[in-house]
Amino acid sequence: xxxLGKVELKxxxxxxxxxxxxxxxxxxxxxxxxxxxxxxxxxxxxxxxxNYSISGVTLTLDTALVATDEMEVIGINDIGTTTVPGDGTxxxxxxxxxxxxxxxxxxxxxxxxxxxxxxxxxxTHTGDVTGATALTIASGxxxxxxxxxxxxxxxxxxxRGDNAWAAVAGGLSDASQWRLTSNFAGDADPxxxxxxxxxxxxxxxxxSAMTESSGIFTFPSTGYWLIICQYSARYDAVGASGYAMLxxxxxxxxxxxxDAAIIYTTFESGTDYSSTNGQFLFDVTSxxxxxVRFRVDQSNTSNVTLGDGSxxxxxxxxxxxxxx
Amino acid sequence: MRPExxxxxLVKLHTGQWFGWSDPKNRVYANLIIHGGxxxxxxxxxxxxxxxxxxxxDAQEYARNRQAEYPSINDLIVALWENVVEERAASVIELExxxxxxxxxxxx
Numbered sequence: 139x140x141x142l143g144k145v146e147l148k149x150x151x152x153x154x155x156x157x158x159x160x161x162x163x164x165x166x167x168x169x170x171x172x173x174x175x176x177x178x179x180x181x182x183x184x185x186x187x188x189n190y191s192i193s194g195v196t197l198t199l200d201t202a203l204v205a206t207d208e209m210e211v212i213g214i215n216d217i218g219t220t221t222v223p224g225d226g227t228x229x230x231x232x233x234x235x236x237x238x239x240x241x242x243x244x245x246x247x248x249x250x251x252x253x254x255x256x257x258x259x260x261x262t263h264t265g266d267v268t269g270a271t272a273l274t275i276a277s278g279x280x281x282x283x284x285x286x287x288x289x290x291x292x293x294x295x296x297x298r299g300d301n302a303w304a305a306v307a308g309g310l311s312d313a314s315q316w317r318l319t320s321n322f323a324g325d326a327d328p329x330x331x332x333x334x335x336x337x338x339x340x341x342x343x344x345x346s347a348m349t350e351s352s353g354i355f356t357f358p359s360t361g362y363w364l365i366i367c368q369y370s371a372r373y374d375a376v377g378a379s380g381y382a383m384l385x386x387x388x389x390x391x392x393x394x395x396x397d398a399a400i401i402y403t404t405f406e407s408g409t410d411y412s413s414t415n416g417q418f419l420f421d422v423t424s425x426x427x428x429x430v431r432f433r434v435d436q437s438n439t440s441n442v443t444l445g446d447g448s449x450x451x452x453x454x455x456x457x458x459x460x461x462x
Numbered sequence: 463m464r465p466e467x468x469x470x471x472l473v474k475l476h477t478g479q480w481f482g483w484s485d486p487k488n489r490v491y492a493n494l495i496i497h498g499g500x501x502x503x504x505x506x507x508x509x510x511x512x513x514x515x516x517x518x519x520d521a522q523e524y525a526r527n528r529q530a531e532y533p534s535i536n537d538l539i540v541a542l543w544e545n546v547v548e549e550r551a552a553s554v555i556e557l558e559x560x561x562x563x564x565x566x567x568x569x570x
Contacts, residue, residue, distance in 0.1 A: 319482065319483060319486030320469070320479070320481065320482045320483055320486065320489075321469050321470075321472075321473050322473060322477070322478060322479045322480075322481075323473040323474065323476075323477045323478075324477025324478055325477065325478065326478055326479050329479065330479060331479045331482055331497050332479055332482040332483070332486070332497075334486060338487070372463070374474075409463045439477045440474075442473050446486070447483060447485070447486020447487045447488075447489065448486070448487050
């Protein structure tokens, strides 16, 4: 017999057994008939009826055959058995819309669905995202750590439109002021002591301040720094003129200092006071090699450089104008 | 300038930055610090020197007052020239009268 479709999906087939030269009443079939009615038995061409029984694959005739008998047994194999689709052969289109019920799903799936439904409709969320139905971001909840911006967020940087933290280009970022806190007579090469950050009369610094050690000033960061000096002196010699000078000395190798700026002040005679100021613009490309100090030279050892702990007499101002 | 503070004495003892103040806003002897190898002067010495300098300064007050009111050097030269070269003594006599009046006004 030929088949249409896949052989593996057939529900039944027709079997036949021919028996000759047998004198037995029992015979073994090649299949298991589901019932007596599924068999057509003929002996010598005569159909048999109600004179046999089956049990499993064993056919038992009420009367044993004689040797000359020819028995033909025809039966349908596996009548009524369920057609079982092969593994992995049921496609989505084979399933009717809205036909799969919750009972047909795995319990774990139903549990997950129930849990997710509860999150949306029932649970009250707290923290940065709040709400029981529509979820909203709480006021003041978004801090810098939640941003994806690159760079470093600190007191000197701002968030740009390209999502990067960056320093503001241009404008003053650092400014501080130091003063000489005590008078001294004669020269100082350099002014190495009695220097302090101004701290009176509403003084305020901007950004990072300079540091000083033994008269050597170190910059807190690279950049273009404007150095402004204010110098005040008193002339105590009698009957002669004189001068005093303040030198701004810089180094670019942390060793050799040059006179970057010199300011003079002169005296007519006798006790006389005088002040002057000067500036120098220093391109500090390295904070470890670029430093500044200040030196005083006097025409007379009785000249007094004026310093005061409460007001600026001799003072230095450092302002960072921008990045180098 | 009349010395008013022991710092005015200190700057006359040595040159350079040999001293400072532990509290620059309160420059009293107790806050005086010595940076170099100099000996720290005693408070009595500094105060004595200050008093001495103040007395010396005050003693010269008459001179400073006279100096401020004396005829100028230019006036004196012109008067001398007129008296010596031109043999006209009027200006010299006038200026000398002024000088004597100032001296009387500000005696030693």
